[in-house]
Amino acid sequence: MKRPTMKDVARAAGVSPMTVSRVVSGEPGVSPGTAARVGQAVRQLGYQRNDTARHLRQKNLGTATIAVVVDDLANPFYALMVRSIEDEAHRRGHVVLVGSTNDEPRREREVIAAFTARRVDGLIIVPTIGSHTFLKQPMEGGTRVVCVDRPARGLTVDTVTVDNRAGAERAVTHLLGHGHTRIAYLGDRFDIWTQAERYAGYLDALAARGIPEDPALVRHELRSHRKAHAALAGLRALPDPPTALFTSNDIITMGVLDGLDHPAPVAIVGFDDLPLAERLNPPLTVVSQDPVAIGGTAANLLFSRIAGDISAPRSVVLLTRFIVRGSGESRARPAGG
Numbered sequence: 001m002k003r004p005t006m007k008d009v010a011r012a013a014g015v016s017p018m019t020v021s022r023v024v025s026g027e028p029g030v031s032p033g034t035a036a037r038v039g040q041a042v043r044q045l046g047y048q049r050n051d052t053a054r055h056l057r058q059k060n061l062g063t064a065t066i067a068v069v070v071d072d073l074a075n076p077f078y079a080l081m082v083r084s085i086e087d088e089a090h091r092r093g094h095v096v097l098v099g100s101t102n103d104e105p106r107r108e109r110e111v112i113a114a115f116t117a118r119r120v121d122g123l124i125i126v127p128t129i130g131s132h133t134f135l136k137q138p139m140e141g142g143t144r145v146v147c148v149d150r151p152a153r154g155l156t157v158d159t160v161t162v163d164n165r166a167g168a169e170r171a172v173t174h175l176l177g178h179g180h181t182r183i184a185y186l187g188d189r190f191d192i193w194t195q196a197e198r199y200a201g202y203l204d205a206l207a208a209r210g211i212p213e214d215p216a217l218v219r220h221e222l223r224s225h226r227k228a229h230a231a232l233a234g235l236r237a238l239p240d241p242p243t244a245l246f247t248s249n250d251i252i253t254m255g256v257l258d259g260l261d262h263p264a265p266v267a268i269v270g271f272d273d274l275p276l277a278e279r280l281n282p283p284l285t286v287v288s289q290d291p292v293a294i295g296g297t298a299a300n301l302l303f304s305r306i307a308g309d310i311s312a313p314r315s316v317v318l319l320t321r322f323i324v325r326g327s328g329e330s331r332a333r334p335a336g337g
Helices: 006-013 017-024 032-045 051-059 076-091 105-117 133-140 164-177 193-208 225-236 250-259 291-306
Strands: 065-070 095-100 122-125 144-148 158-162 183-186 244-247 267-271 285-288 315-318 321-323
Touching: 006 017, 006 032, 017 032, 065 076, 065 105, 076 095, 076 291, 095 105, 105 122, 105 133, 122 291, 133 144, 144 291, 158 164, 158 291, 164 183, 164 193, 164 244, 164 267, 164 285, 164 321, 183 193, 183 225, 225 244, 225 250, 244 250, 250 267, 291 315
Parallel strands: 065 095, 065 122, 122 144, 144 158, 158 315, 183 244, 244 267, 267 285
Antiparallel strands: 285 321
16 A cells, blocks of 8 residues: 655645645744644644654755565575675675566566665666656656666666677587587577577577578577476477577576486586586586676676766676586587487
């Protein structure tokens, strides 16, 4: 239920918000009849003045809190990124509030509204697929915003991403270099910016070798370990199955690894590193992004804005690292071999 505001009280009493403010503050100059109407509206609506917020607005002070909004806190990548942000905040005497969206725009709005109502000094968000023009109002009120992992649609703010497209292209080119031409792509929702970039990199690598895309080898919408596992089973059941796999994030990679025989009968390169990846059989070759560096960079940008930096918004693109370990290096076997 929405908390009643001073404007709601003013509307119910038929007076201006300034008059309501004077009545609830006990200031003189309001007629007894008007004060009585305001008092009645206050009681009926259950209005409570937010003295903390009022004090902060008057003194132009911060709350020493920031908020982080990510897709899924259970994802190891986001957990490490949030921890990095928390470390930077702790050094500056700030507390971090954390929420997740599951990439649902409605849930994102609800989580952000809850944080901005607490007057956090800043937000670091992994944007969902929807428009983010709704953030302009809290930004006008002084809340600083930094986007991380993806840009936000309809919003021009500091953004920290990685070279998703180039990283994916390098992974697929690596598989092509080992003789694979039937390379499957296993991805998350295509409308997520990072996934669209990685899929574009997959297509770039194929196009550079003159290999047309085969839709039968492409799987999107793999939002869980279970769906990735099922997608792998479908690919392996094809009349002409892939000899190599490119998995576009760590959750998908884990689902695929769970469905593979060991040692794996196909080559595989994943986007995002995994804990103990070097101990798999064979060890996992990956495109690695550094969640600690990403989170730290985003936090430094945010605290710079909180401190008063009013320079033009910046777009920081960090480089990925290609780590060769063995799973992507097996050569394609001839048909029937």
